[in-house]
Amino acid sequence: MQEQTVAAAFMRLVTIMDELREKCPWDRKQTVQSLRPMTIEETYELADAITENDFKGIKEEIGDLLLHVLFYAKIGAEQGQFTLEEAINGICEKLITRHPHIYGDVQVKDENEVKQNWEKIKLKEGKKSVLSGVPQSLPALVKGARLVEKAGQVGFEWDTTEQVWDKVKEEMEELQEAVAANEPAKIEEEFGDLLFAMVNYARFLRIDAENALEKTNKKFMTRFTRMEKVAQEQGRLLSDMTLAEMDAIWNSIKHQNPGT
Numbered sequence: 001m002q003e004q005t006v007a008a009a010f011m012r013l014v015t016i017m018d019e020l021r022e023k024c025p026w027d028r029k030q031t032v033q034s035l036r037p038m039t040i041e042e043t044y045e046l047a048d049a050i051t052e053n054d055f056k057g058i059k060e061e062i063g064d065l066l067l068h069v070l071f072y073a074k075i076g077a078e079q080g081q082f083t084l085e086e087a088i089n090g091i092c093e094k095l096i097t098r099h100p101h102i103y104g105d106v107q108v109k110d111e112n113e114v115k116q117n118w119e120k121i122k123l124k125e126g127k128k129s130v131l132s133g134v135p136q137s138l139p140a141l142v143k144g145a146r147l148v149e150k151a152g153q154v155g156f157e158w159d160t161t162e163q164v165w166d167k168v169k170e171e172m173e174e175l176q177e178a179v180a181a182n183e184p185a186k187i188e189e190e191f192g193d194l195l196f197a198m199v200n201y202a203r204f205l206r207i208d209a210e211n212a213l214e215k216t217n218k219k220f221m222t223r224f225t226r227m228e229k230v231a232q233e234q235g236r237l238l239s240d241m242t243l244a245e246m247d248a249i250w251n252s253i254k255h256q257n258p259g260t
Contacts, residue, residue, distance in 0.1 A: 014084070017070045021078075032075055039068045051214055097121060115153045130154055141210040144199040152203075161204040168197045222260050226253050 020027040042064045049057030073084035098121050100106035101114065108114050119130045127133065130153065134146045151157060158164045175190040202209035227249050231238050238246060 119153045148200045164201045164204050171197045223253050
């Protein structure tokens with residue numbers, strides 16, 4: 001019964017998409033290129049909802065993204081490139097092929113073996129590198145996390161968390177040496193190496209580096225705007241305060257609301 005309800009809801013959206021594409025001047029005008037920035041925006045809105053653990057927002061944003069998926073499929077069909085049915089069957093076949101431990105006789109002992117098998121199958125399908133599936137346009141922290149994860153799936157990684165932390169400390173020392181030598185290009189390179197090492201360390205700690213930084217960004221924004229409000233209540237501007245005065249307000253806010 002639930003499958004029928006879901007199928008009916010899906011087809012309702014498909015029908016609405018067809019009607020909008022036919023009757024709405026704005027929807028008729030859209031192309032895959034014009035939709036791209038809007039899809040990226042919707043994806044980030046979903047990411048924000050996930051970071052906030054906002055399931056109401058997640059529900060809304062996945063609906064928006066589903067509409068975009070159908071929009072691309074509609075345009076693809078109009079141009080004779082592919083149909084929605086082909087796209088859906090394509091992912092179904094891919095999932096079946098890449099899960100031989102479910103749909104075949106392959107045995108796995110844990111999630112790591114699942115990932116390793118996944119990469120081996122992708123190479124058999126024609127991928128030239130285990131890194132080839134990482135999109136070039138990913139944000140740098142996300143891309144770094146995906147790169148070290150994929151490299152690790154073929155055994156190119158440290159054995160222990162302590163080894164990774166040693167690498168972080170090594171990169172910190174190299175950065176300080178570059179700073180001391182006042183070599184801008186080398187400083188940038190070593191700073192990038194340090195960030196990359198930290199991303200890998202986050203993976204060993206089972207932390208999403210991008211999400212961790214975003215939470216810190218939000219925490220900083222919350223505390224800073226509260227600091228502005230406190231200054232305003234005192235009839236002052238932050239620009240008129242000393243660093244010590246601002247720091248005192250900051251620490252007060254931090255102690256009052258340690259988690260935010």
